Amino acid sequence: MAVQRYVSNKMKYNKVLLKDPWISPYVPETLWFSVTALKDMLSVYPTVFVKPNSNHRGNQILRIRNVSQQEPRSQKKSLYELCYSYKKEVKTCSLEEVIEEVVNEIKLNEKFIVQQGIDLATFGGLPFDLRILMHKPEERWQISGWLARVAKKGQIVTNHIRGAKAMPLDHVLKDNSHLNSTDLMIKLGDLAHQISQALGSYFDLRILALDMAVDKNGKLWFIEMNSDPMFRKMFKEIGNKEMVANVIHIRNYIIKKYKYTKSKKKVK
Ligand SMILES: Nc1ncnc2c1ncn2[C@@H]1O[C@H](COP(=O)(O)OP(=O)(O)O)[C@@H](O)[C@H]1O
Ligand SMILES: [Mg+2]
Incomplete structure (x- = not known):
């Protein structure tokens, strides 16, 4: 029976990504x-x-x-x-x-x-990063939802649990008028697919969330992956009910079809 794999080893998945010459420039040293x-x-x-x-x-x-x-x-x-x-x-x-x-x-x-350290781009003077939900219901990875997480004032991290505010991605990127938001979203989509392909095939995953960042010069970076991502609260916060329903639907489909279980097998 397939078991949901719990991957929580930054050095290990960075190593996987560094092997790919197309992805490695996006991984911070x-x-x-x-x-x-x-x-x-x-x-x-x-x-x-x-x-x-x-x-x-x-x-x-x-x-x-x-x-x-x-x-x-x-x-x-x-x-x-x-x-x-x-x-x-x-x-x-x-x-x-x-x-x-x-x-x-x-x-x-x-x-x-x-x-x-990545010099994160800001929204309203506060740093933000990007949360991208990826699923592989069949042969291909797809982006099921994405948003920006804007840090709480005075906080150095953008985790939702640490007070960051979820915001629609396009809104936050467009606010950085020196960045080309359309171009960035296309590049981000491409990169998210490449990274998911690399990590998904190595760790045998079909659900993952990528934490990515845009720096002040508009360069994209990979920060971390989550194999068991929380999403409901964050995506509800941006008021995109359709996105939440879509994510739940795909997630349930994968859990049922591939017998992902709630018990986690930690990948060392
Ligand atoms: N190298 C970095 N440069 C800039 N910000 C970072 C960096 N590493 C982490 N952060 C900030 O801290 C947050 C949490 O880091 P992360 O590596 O995702 O650890 P955790 O497992 O605790 O979520 C990131 O979402 C980002 O806001
Ligand atoms: Mg994180």
């Missing part, structure tokens, strides 16, 4: 967390994210941003801003203090990763 990895990433990127390797619904995420004015940035003299997804505090400190704080926060008790 990601390393297993270590002090050396954090230092290396901060020497290359102005912003980095430290987060758990498994799906955590926006919990336990840290953002470290170089806020020094001088160019080129010398790490020794640099100042960094440290923000958390799980508390309001913001710290400005030296590299040594950043390292001490991050190591202390994550306690190295779980596998964490350090990732190139």
Whole structure:
């Protein structure tokens, strides 16, 4: 009997995507967390994210941003801003203090990763990312719904559970007048299909949600995949009842036809 696979290993699915030369440019650079990895990433990127390797619904995420004015940035003299997804505090400190704080926060008790930060495009001054629901009822993947998730003020993550607001995708993209929203939506659709094909065939999936992002220059990025995505609340929030009904219909069709069960088999 087929069992719904629960894929929650960012390093593992990134590795699958990095094998595909068409998709790999859209995957932010990601390393297993270590002090050396954090230092290396901060020497290359102005912003980095430290987060758990498994799906955590926006919990336990840290953002470290170089806020020094001088160019080129010398790490020794640099100042960094440290923000958390799980508390309001913001710290400005030296590299040594950043390292001490991050190591202390994550306690190295779980596998964490350090990732190139994407400078997310904004809506009303707040960063947003994109949630795309993908289904494969027969031979082909299809987009069953998509929306933008606009971060709550002061929050560094765009998870709905962390207060982000769901908004219609076209509305949010059109608001960024320097971006070509029609072109972006076509590219996003293409990329979502390519990624679903790659992940779906590797992990044997027929339902998945992709978290993608557009940066301030209009470049698309892959942030993460969810094999057991929540969608009802988010899609109801944008008032698209037709989309919700469609998603439920396709989902139920897949669950019945392929005997997806509620018990989850974790793919390591
Ligand atoms: N590299 C990054 N650059 C910019 N924002 C990021 C990055 N990684 C995560 N985020 C923000 O944090 C949110 C949660 O990160 P994600 O990797 O999806 O972890 P989780 O499994 O906790 O949902 C993303 O939706 C995005 O808003
Ligand atoms: Mg996520």
